[in-house]
Amino acid sequence: MWLAGATVIDGTGADPVPGQAVLLENGRIAAVGGSPPAGADVVDLSGMVLTPGLIDAHVHLGLSSDLDRMSTTRQLSVAELAADMFDNCRQTLESGFTTVRDTGGVDQGIAHVVETGKVPGPRVIHCGPILAQTGGHGYLGADWDSAEDWAARQIPGLLATSLLSDGPDQVRHNAREAFRRGATFLKMCVTGGVVSRHDKLSDTQFTHDEIAAAVSEATARGTYVTVHAHNNEGLRTAIEAGAKCVEHGTAVDEEMAALLAERGVALVPTLSVVYALKEDSTAAGLPAHIGDRVGNAIEGQTAAIHHARAAGVLIGSGSDYVGPKQQHRGLELVLRSEIETPMQALVSATRDNARVLRIDGEVGTIEPGKIADLTVFGADPLADPPVFDQPDQVKVVLQRGRIVKDVR
Template structure:
């Protein structure tokens, strides 16, 4: 029995950056698109939900390729008192809010685990399709080492709720990678430069050695997975690309050599501009340490220029937000920032077809093709000419995930 029939839809094809003729879309009982057509809609059994789009835009659901579901506060002291169970419930509640914003798939790049993936797959909580990478790997004193300076011991067994674990040397990196893949990680994230949110390192710091990065890349390849890296500046980004990583998160300070390497390797870049805007405006009040507040300016101004240059060169660009705590409410704001230097169609591709390629789910998500998951948005307006159609709640008539109206 069909799960849903949508009639009189104006389909937006992100790959073409164009609209098709008004059509019907039928969703099978497996939650995938079973058929589309421009003629009369098929007859469906009584009781099948029918959504009359009435000429509204129907497009694939959005994909955010850089989230941290577990980081629901910027107050590190507060989070330290949470049990893993409480942190997970908070995270799944945020996942539900992401789905209602129109994100039907998210890639978690530090923290979420297979248990959260399973809970969402089973419908125990509403939320997007979750592609989780387990814990990111950090060297001692790196971006993921947020221990107080007076603490000289590592957390026992690295089982605390958080976004990263510490691994030093090729052997430890290899073992940590194998452990994350054993637990179901779909990719591996390495922290190879300093960061904004980590109070004890510099953005320009280079982290991990060639041998450590190479060990992670080999393990990922052996497991049919890939490595993505947190990195801002060319010293870190370019070295990681030469060593075989497939994706770069942030990259605000990239140079022309970086762009050349991204193109040569067919790698992906996931800028996260909105997080720096929100951190600059609300970070201090939200509990970001003062040392981190001062670092925001180091990367904020360069981000848009880096995106513009990467776009002009034809780099594979993917949508990411990287918002933490209460700032996650601004998740859609990345669209309007990118539209300052990119055509709307290209920004939409970053959150649909290109993101699907990064996640190795091309043809499965980010498309209205027959056989794809029926993850859809029904919008009142034309996002190709007005990107705010995607960011204003009143234009979002319906969110559909796996053929179910949210």
Template sequence: MGGLQIVGATVVDGSGRDPAKTTVTVEDGLITENGTSGERLDADGLTMTPGLIDAHVHLGLSSPIQPQFSFQLSAAEIAADIFATASATLDAGFTTVRDTGGIDGGVVTAIAKGKVRGPRVLSCGPVQCQIGGHGYYGAEWEPTELWSSHHIPGLCALSMMSGNATELRSNVREAFRRGASFLKLCVTGGVVGAHDQLSDTQFTIEEIAVAVQEAASRGTYVTVHAHNSEGIRNAIEAGVRCVEHGTDLDEPTAALMAARGVALVPTFAVVEQLLHDTAGAGLGESTRDRVLGVRERMAEALAVAEAAGVRIGLGSDLIGPAQNRRGEELRLRAVLQTPMEALVAATKTNAEILGLADQVGVLAPGRQADLVLWNGNPLENPKIFADPANAIVVVKAGRIVKDLR
């Protein structure tokens, strides 16, 4: 891999420090202090940021949702949609993602081998849910045990269901066997739900603790899908490290999260998506009714978490075929916080949450050379993040993977 010298860009390094005009040198896929010059890339007038990180993606839900959930699509079509989304993710400036349920280990491997374009992927494999809980979309008449026979091992496996702690232990071991690098449990109902409400809690503290124990024994962690504070408290009590969504997070629970070092990943882009284009995701109008009011409550939860000192990452949670504007999440967060805070959440903080802080997330010597050159200054105009056409050059591990110059 040859060297690369990028000159003339305004560099926003992801740490929160003020932008500065500096030359960034890349050697052997890493950012170096003073590398020998290789290819010289003139980035005058462009803004450089670290490669963005999305901590909540669903590559495995890249097809229209209802046809996929009712098993009307071939494995070939599902695969084509997954790989198209992976490619679009890179084009939007995201060089690392954490897949929080839907893909099986084969997708991660295919991307890592370079057989298809895509970001670096960490995956939980199938989501762990309780029988009939969030993550189960079978028909009410269908026997529960038929659900997992719809999995396509190596490609797509939405969720595994457990009726008790023993079954959960077995299922999380199976998820790890199939390549999961962390676990995700659903501990409350969800917005895209079939059999539950947002106010429901799911899994007991004792059950969640089994997953935490299994993850800890492999040096990794559990994150949870959770909308209400009671479910979040159960999960914290059991020892999880991260909470997704957190829509109705209250102050005492936020304080507990901060005290225990539990991170939060709010997800605003999917809420906008389901409010404005429910059909585009392949979902019915009833989903839109469930999402009303969630945006305002999630914004409130973000402010509560911030005030409590919770570490707050960033995730889009986009589902269905329309996943090309992943940077919309930064634009939405920039309105609720500042553009710099949104960028730091999508780089440095997300890298910490994913356990990759020594590899990615900040532009510094010794880190992976993951970076994006943007057309203009997204700190002045965060809408730039939302349009993939503004990601002029994308570099992943020192290799130019997109170049619109």
């Protein structure tokens, strides 16, 4: 396949190249530039902008339904939960996101049906269920539910939000269980969270030994632990125990950014969900007061991005949407464009996210040898960043060299 006529933004931060052609063979990028070989299938992208397929490094496909109806009151059937998840997968792909990292809620079942083509969606890299302490962030049951009742709500092959883990031995057991379910990394919640009913953002969760147990299990499988963290006390404990990525990082200051850089810890800010919850948390099926819990998460993450960038930290990009309205993953790039530049927002959501996910040898940039996961915009998002969040401007999406959306 010969993609011709587009302005190519290759995801490395290099200047866009107008009229750059790209040759695809056997699902991979074979060449950038040159002339089409005889018999090539020519796809005319004149006037459009070609980028690497976007990557969202923080999603919750398993939380695609009204959270109150699915978790607290348990009003939704398995069929409805699955339908919402499948629809979320489709919307994500059609918005130009060809890879996502699911940070809690699904297991290998969803990844498999997408990978085999039974359901349209992005490549799904996941941690299986979150490791959460009793009473900590990641538990969404009602106040009167027991831990046993929460565990019984798992739907093997579809949904498992979190495993309650107390003490190093139970953490180790649940880490192994997450890997058994197809996880390729682990996630722990080491502070309180915004979408919580039983903690505060200032709470710290899990001890050094508990986190170290998970890190040991991840290391044994050649992978890593990422941690949900809104305060630096919990984050520092996690870093000392060996965690290699932090989600949110609301309190990251100059000192913490230096520690992240020293220890090789990546940062994945998640601005979109904060804006969404502050505007109307009930749209996700959450109580209205959840919006009040956002606090300074917007300003904090904005400052964290600047501190981390100055320190040389690898910074990814994640939306963290929960609930039924997850159509605007591109908003994260719009918000990041306002904090840094549109080019840096795009690089974070392509090359740098691929590095965070440890798949940068396969995707994230437009270079020969990479998998041909590509997104084509009808207008230039670098000149007009809101284009990132306009799914109708995503004219073509290619997945492994195959066109899966074409509305030119």
